[in-house]
Amino acid sequence: MSVYAFVDSGCLERLRAKEWVSSAEILDGGDTDTGRGFLEYLRVCGVLDRREGRYRLSPRGVLLTSEISLARLGFYREAYAPVTARMTDLITNKAEYGRDVTRAGGALSRHSGTVATVSYVGLVAEALAGRRPRRILDIGCGDGSLLLHLCARLPELSGTGIDISRAAIENARADSERDGLADRTSFEVADAFAPDTWSEKAAAADVLVGVGVMHELFRDGEDAVIAVLDRLADVLTEGKVFLLGEPELRYDNRENDSDFFLVHVLTGQGIPRDRTAWLDVFRRSRLRCERIFTNAAAGPRTCFYELTAR
Ligand SMILES: C[S@@+](CC[C@H](N)C(=O)[O-])C[C@H]1O[C@@H](n2cnc3c(N)ncnc32)[C@H](O)[C@@H]1O
Numbered sequence: 001m002s003v004y005a006f007v008d009s010g011c012l013e014r015l016r017a018k019e020w021v022s023s024a025e026i027l028d029g030g031d032t033d034t035g036r037g038f039l040e041y042l043r044v045c046g047v048l049d050r051r052e053g054r055y056r057l058s059p060r061g062v063l064l065t066s067e068i069s070l071a072r073l074g075f076y077r078e079a080y081a082p083v084t085a086r087m088t089d090l091i092t093n094k095a096e097y098g099r100d101v102t103r104a105g106g107a108l109s110r111h112s113g114t115v116a117t118v119s120y121v122g123l124v125a126e127a128l129a130g131r132r133p134r135r136i137l138d139i140g141c142g143d144g145s146l147l148l149h150l151c152a153r154l155p156e157l158s159g160t161g162i163d164i165s166r167a168a169i170e171n172a173r174a175d176s177e178r179d180g181l182a183d184r185t186s187f188e189v190a191d192a193f194a195p196d197t198w199s200e201k202a203a204a205a206d207v208l209v210g211v212g213v214m215h216e217l218f219r220d221g222e223d224a225v226i227a228v229l230d231r232l233a234d235v236l237t238e239g240k241v242f243l244l245g246e247p248e249l250r251y252d253n254r255e256n257d258s259d260f261f262l263v264h265v266l267t268g269q270g271i272p273r274d275r276t277a278w279l280d281v282f283r284r285s286r287l288r289c290e291r292i293f294t295n296a297a298a299g300p301r302t303c304f305y306e307l308t309a310r
Contacts, residue, residue: 004073006042009030080108097267106165109163125150135204140211141161160188169187215270232287233285248275248301
């Protein structure tokens with residue numbers, strides 16, 4: 001929380017402006033006892049170094065304020081803040097996720113997208129190598145970063161991303177314009193779990209990808225997931241594949257993993273769920289798991305299941 005406040009208050013940006021910075025410059029008019037005490041607290045925590053009354057980021061501070069670290073932090077501090085603020089009500093059944101409490105969709109798509117870029121775009125590209133896909137559909141695409149990165153790498157590729165969150169789709173559209181990819185990508189608000197409602201453009205894909213979205217359905221029970229996998233089997237004709245990516249936890253009290261565990265428990269999203277449990281769900285559906293891809297990554301890593309229709 002303190003690192004987040006350091007960023008949110010603009011202190012980080014001012015600290016980064018030069019090598020050693022005074023508290024007055026960092027706090028920019030807010031140079032009070034509280035502000036100075038806060039900087040000292042960050043020094044004691046090993047985030048800042050101090051020399052002759054001036055500060056800079058320590059090596060640990062540099063790591064904690066990297067783009068990926070801040071995205072992981074934003075995932076909990078922004079996207080899931082409305083959920084963790086109501087934790088008591090959720091565990092005592094005074095509030096229900098989806099009815100009384102919802103996470104922030106725009107922040108979720110942004111932060112997931114930043115993490116996706118480094119942790120699994122390469123892995124998906126590797127999984128698709130040899131297939132020469134022409135059109136991709138990303139279901140639960142968030143801010144579209146996976147599709148945009150794949151299209152930027154592969155000039156012959158085009159695709160559509162769908163997401164239930166309007167804020168996420170607006171982010172994705174803005175990024176596709178920014179990246180000059182609006183002619184090869186499109187983004188629509190649509191339900192990933194209802195293929196019969198997808199637009200023609202979405203349904204025309206030869207490869208489907210869905211990362212971190214399917215586990216949401218365990219809220220309605222395993223049979224609900226199997227029913228959707230069966231519906232997807234109808235879409236996967238003529239050798240089309242579905243790359244389903246889902247986070248794997250190590251089930252121990254490690255940074256990232258344990259918080260990741262908690263926000264999913266509070267929102268009834270069916271995590272933790274290990275690889276064996278996913279394989280069992282596939283076995284009970286009309287989809288067959290052909291291959292599994294994963295890579296080492298900090299925090300919860302994503303495991304990809306390549307699924308085809310039986
Ligand atoms: C954890 S984020 C992952 C986003 C993106 N795939 C990524 O890897 O960065 C899950 C996404 O699934 C979306 N989502 C949840 N339920 C959905 C549904 N029924 N249809 C479409 N999208 C859905 C959420 O809005 C959110 O953007």
